[in-house]
Amino acid sequence: MSTLKDHIAKASERYSGTFKNGGLKSPPSRHFIFVTCMDARIDTHAAFGIGPGEAHVIRNAGGSAADALRSIVISQQLLGTREVAIIKHTKCGMDGLPNEMVHATVLKNLGIEAIGELKTRNMIDFLPVGGGITHGVKEDVKLLKTSSLVPRDIEITGWIYDVDSGATTRVC
Numbered sequence: 001m002s003t004l005k006d007h008i009a010k011a012s013e014r015y016s017g018t019f020k021n022g023g024l025k026s027p028p029s030r031h032f033i034f035v036t037c038m039d040a041r042i043d044t045h046a047a048f049g050i051g052p053g054e055a056h057v058i059r060n061a062g063g064s065a066a067d068a069l070r071s072i073v074i075s076q077q078l079l080g081t082r083e084v085a086i087i088k089h090t091k092c093g094m095d096g097l098p099n100e101m102v103h104a105t106v107l108k109n110l111g112i113e114a115i116g117e118l119k120t121r122n123m124i125d126f127l128p129v130g131g132g133i134t135h136g137v138k139e140d141v142k143l144l145k146t147s148s149l150v151p152r153d154i155e156i157t158g159w160i161y162d163v164d165s166g167a168t169t170r171v172c
């Protein structure tokens, strides 16, 4: 069975063999931030039309703005990005996921010490999407628009990516 380390070694050989993107600058040339879910079905660069060096893509479970905030501050304050798109998606596993269920699974699989670490790392809230995906998008846009960590003149929009059609539709 192929392991991840074998997979990476092979992919690297293939990719670097024809690599032509050396010398790109670190600040994204389009000044865009995409915040989206880690869901394996989303090919962010193809779906959202992003090329190498053009944008920051911040991914986490559920495409949470609160979870992404640390990276958003770095992106905007140190690397000059100017616009943010929050893109959640249909059929997201974080939609309505109860925190209690995650806690019970962590306790069963990893033990009581792991629950203690969730508390010390301030990770008790796994930031599930509440009230449906559309509501979740609006709430996250509102979070960024009212955050003192995001400048008032930054444009922030909210979207939903459909994992069955590949379409991304504006919510707000």
Ligand SMILES: [Zn+2]
Residues within 6 Å of the ligand: 037, 038, 039, 061, 062, 063, 089, 091, 092, 093, 094
């Ligand atoms: Zn998701």
